[in-house]
Amino acid sequence: MGGLCSGGQRAGLACAGGVGSKQTSRECLPSASQFIGELPAPLTLTTATSTATADVDGLFCPGQKVPGALGQFDARTITQTGVPLLGGPSAFSTSLAGNLCVPATGSGLVDNSVDLPGPGSVSVTGTISVCALTGACNSLCNPCALCP
Structure with a gap:
């Protein structure tokens, strides 16, 4: 089930969908200023x-x-x-x-x-x-x- 990234580097771009209550996905990366690291x-x-x-x-x-x-x-x-x-x-x-x-x-x-x-x-x-x-x-x- 797909969706759209709601923020970050790929805001508004398509993603395959996320997991958990926040629907997080590796496809929807945070903005560079928010990213601490993997x-x-x-x-x-x-x-x-x-x-x-x-x-x-x-x-x-x-x-x-x-x-x-x-x-x-x-x-x-x-x-x-x-x-x-x-x-x-x-x-x-x-x-x-x-x-x-x-x-x-x-x-x-x-x-x-x-x-x-x-x-x-x-x-x-x-x-x-x-x-x-x-x-x-x-x-x-x-x-x-x-x-x-």
Whole structure:
């Protein structure tokens, strides 16, 4: 579902649509004066359990300054549990989960405000679609035309 960028460098130009309540998209970049930078955060997702454990000082990540995680100073373990196919409310629903170390941005204002580098945790829920009508795949099952 497409739309238009509502601001930034591409204001008024078409985009494929965004995600979340704010409908954000990589296609609609902020203006140069608003852009701080990208935050590359390596993330491995699983349908199993992902557990991160703090060291003896309560730190989860290299360079982390404040012990704990996610606003909890006494946190020593972060656990996220995914859900494999056939394990959820429907046969094709799934959840991917993972923990990561969010790196510093290089901006003292941002890093000190949100305590970076530091631990993060992600859970993504979705449904997998299967198209048995390969001749009609582009129009019925896959409007993004990602079919073979």
